[in-house]
């Protein structure tokens with residue numbers, strides 16, 4: 001631990017053994033014409049994919065001999081094997097490593113880097129697992145004695161990141177992600193002291209009031225867009241040519257969205273630096289152009305574009321909602337961005353008041369009349385159906 005040279009020494013020595021073992025068999029040929037190496041490794045973890053069972057047996061025997069010569073040992077119990085014949089997983093074929101049989105994937109599923117590998121080679125259970133992890137985590141945070149805003153912070157900085165990883169690497173459909181979102185939103189509303197009818201556009205949209213919260217579906221879309229680019233622009237030519245399909249949903253297809261984002265960025269370049277706002281010429285920061293950006297900058301640009309498209313939905317959604325779209329008609333109002341530092345400074349009840357005031361969901365007489373049908377008026381001037389504006393700044397008596 002902590003030694004900078006020992007991992008390098010280990011990898012160098014291990015590479016000698018791997019090269020020795022690779023000479024026995026040839027790798028598998030991909031449909032694109034590329035040939036995969038028979039053994040692929042990361043530190044001391046090795047994966048091998050071969051066409052026939054005798055080939056695998058020969059490779060394992062030879063590898064075993066080499067590893068024994070290097071005074072190391074293969075742990076068969078920690079390894080898994082899977083044989084497929086004509087698309088159907090086989091149970092009969094067993095392989096041996098270090099004189100012990102390797103357990104089959106069908107008998108013992110394996111968890112590697114957060115992904116559960118089973119014999120049916122599907123990620124269907126991963127979505128359910130991620131949802132369960134989220135539900136358990138949210139319930140645990142909810143049970144704690146912390147104030148509501150602390151609970152939100154706990155979720156956003158710990159649980160959110162844990163859930164995001166399986167969503168990125170596994171084929172989890174968008175519908176499952178939406179279900180996870182609605183589960184989280186229920187807790188958000190409870191913790192922030194907001195009514196149940198409060199719109200998600202208010203929670204996650206960058207509207208007149210911008211909260212430092214991020215929805216799971218937005219994170220999912222960003223991660224999938226990143227994954228598409230990572231696969232397409234990988235430095236490894238095998239990954240590039242493998243053309244790994246990234247499946248999401250029928251409604252939101254990651255590769256198509258990335259293509260749209262790229263064409264939109266190229267279109268913006270054709271338009272050039274245009275003036276936005278009233279700040280004056282050359283006042284804004286110089287715009288980044290697609291053709292001049294590096295690979296890393298392009299990735300950020302595409303993710304930003306995906307985020308922008310998602311934010312547009314939060315601008316469109318309120319139009320169809322009765323009372324919570326009041327902010328869309330505000331003129332000359334400066335957008336207010338609330339950071340975590342602001343949240344720590346503001347008392348919980350005032351924060352809740354601020355959010356509810358921005359989206360007109362406070363219990364003013366007009367809303368009370370609408371919600372419960374009770375005829376209450378302004379306590380000072382007894383105007384019936386007095387709106388929030390009347391209570392805050394319009395009442396003549398006050």
Ligand SMILES: [Zn+2]
Nearest residue numbers: 378380381395
């Ligand atoms: Zn009044």
